[in-house]
Amino acid sequence: MSTAAEHVDSHEGGHEHPSDAKYIQIAAILAFVTALEVGTYFVSIPGEVLIPLLMVMMVFKFFYVAAWFMHLRFDSPLFTKFFVAGLVLATVVYGIALTVFEFWHKG
């Protein structure tokens, strides 16, 4: 059984990063999820199931790229805080804007 330590290399910056094999594994997972997303276009799924399903896959891909490729998983939590602050602020501000424009009722 492999351990997490086998998947990481260290470099001069001090913190450890995954190996090339691990990056390829992450990309394969992302490609698979993208294929699932695209697959929903070719099958008939009711909107009330399809939209939450697509949102879950989108959020999964987003956080996977941010955590592994952008190294938020390994870097200082301060970087995550700055990024998440912008993300949360954008979500709240534009959530309110969409509500004001009655987007949720009109679809």
Place this chain on the structure above:
Amino acid sequence: MADTAAVSHGHGTGTGLSNNKLLMWVFLGSECLLFGGLISTYLIYRSRFGDGPAPGDIFDIPFTSVSSFVLLMSSLTMVLALAALQRGDIRNNRVWLLATALLGSLFIGGQVYEFTTFVREGLGYTTSPFSSAFFTLTGFHGVHVSLGIIMLMSLLISSFRGTLTKERSETVEIIGLYWHFVDVVWIFIFTVIYLVPSPTS
């Protein structure tokens, strides 16, 4: 010179972190607000297509899916470029940087093809509120990808001049952060704009 490199890696800064990297993360946080505004505007206007083509009639999902896959894979090549430089493997760093720039260019080529097809089918920038919001959002994203390609090419030039070394890997890391951000923004755009069922005429 050595002091500058130390500060850029976070040694000797108030936070113990690289100021350049911190600045890039603050910038990316602010970019969330820019793209959030553009995506929200699109969502508000996507049903207002008037007499012009509707989004559900004009989007080519299989074509855009291939473009999305290309951009996603460019994130892999970018992170492999960084990993190679951090190991001191200059040759592979160049190969992966070039691969990333080529994949980015392929994505931009696909976007240019998509835009010209839409214009031929009667969807211009001022055709409807939907078309304006769509072209503004995807156009802004395309400009970001294009700027990323320019930065990647400048890294390649630095590498061939011998100035991009293992000690300066943070430069690649920071440009890589920008590139991955452009990729995650497309993850949002692809799902919300293309895959979520759109209105038809």
